[in-house]
Amino acid sequence: GAVVSQHPSWVICKSGTSVKIECRSLDFQATTMFWYRQFPKQSLMLMATSNEGSKATYEQGVEKDKFLINHASLTLSTLTVTSAHPEDSSFYICSARVRTSGSQTQYFGPGTRLLVL
Amino acid sequence: LAKTTQPISMDSYEGQEVNITCSHNNIATNDYITWYQQFPSQGPRFIIQGYKTKVTNEVASLFIPADRKSSTLSLPRVSLSDTAVYYCLVGDNNAGNMLTFGGGTRLMVKP
Numbered sequence: 001g002a003v004v005s006q007h008p009s010w011v012i013c014k015s016g017t018s019v020k021i022e023c024r025s026l027d028f029q030a031t032t033m034f035w036y037r038q039f040p041k042q043s044l045m046l047m048a049t050s051n052e053g054s055k056a057t058y059e060q061g062v063e064k065d066k067f068l069i070n071h072a073s074l075t076l077s078t079l080t081v082t083s084a085h086p087e088d089s090s091f092y093i094c095s096a097r098v099r100t101s102g103s104q105t106q107y108f109g110p111g112t113r114l115l116v117l
Numbered sequence: 118l119a120k121t122t123q124p125i126s127m128d129s130y131e132g133q134e135v136n137i138t139c140s141h142n143n144i145a146t147n148d149y150i151t152w153y154q155q156f157p158s159q160g161p162r163f164i165i166q167g168y169k170t171k172v173t174n175e176v177a178s179l180f181i182p183a184d185r186k187s188s189t190l191s192l193p194r195v196s197l198s199d200t201a202v203y204y205c206l207v208g209d210n211n212a213g214n215m216l217t218f219g220g221g222t223r224l225m226v227k228p
Binding site for chain 2: 044105113
């Protein structure tokens with residue numbers, strides 16, 4: 001299957017700082033990528049849809065000014081957590097769609113663990 | 118988006134076949150059914166996808182009845198390493214809609 005990478009795999013930062021997470025599609029181009037957040041023992045929650053060359057679409061309750069998404073190329077989307085606070089500590093996962101025969105399949109990155117102190 | 122319902126957890130033993138059923142009563146005509154596996158602190162891994170009848174690949178089979186209101190993921194001869202959370206998702210992949218995750222099924226494989 002298609003490979004999606006994320007960087008960094010984990011990050012620890014002080015409260016008030018900003019953190020950037022990169023999501024790359026390694027062997028395919030992705031016009032659309034998705035960002036999810038997952039808290040311990042919970043399911044994945046969609047945060048936003050990242051569209052190449054246009055503004056991201058955020059889910060209800062997700063602050064677009066706090067979670068900045070940039071999809072500047074067909075292989076890279078970035079999520080910046082601005083002025084991070086301890087409650088932003090979570091597991092962030094991105095995904096990208098790949099067109100396969102007859103449909104599209106969503107492939108996920110390995111995730112980024114964020115800990116805000 | 119079609120809502121899915123899965124058992125919260127299942128237990129099995131090594132070498133057994135495991136069947137996890139997912140209900141999606143309001144599945145739409147254009148919706149596909151996709152299953153993912155997730156280990157702790159990892160992103161979900163694609164297992165299998167189907168639209169109707171039966172789909173089989175090297176790791177699993179997916180059975181979808183004619184009314185498509187449910188689907189069953191079948192894992193043959195599970196091992197301890199198959200202990201994970203399994204998610205059933207339904208969505209119109211061709212329309213480009215994102216997939217919404219339900220609660221998933223936590224499978225525990227015992228020796």
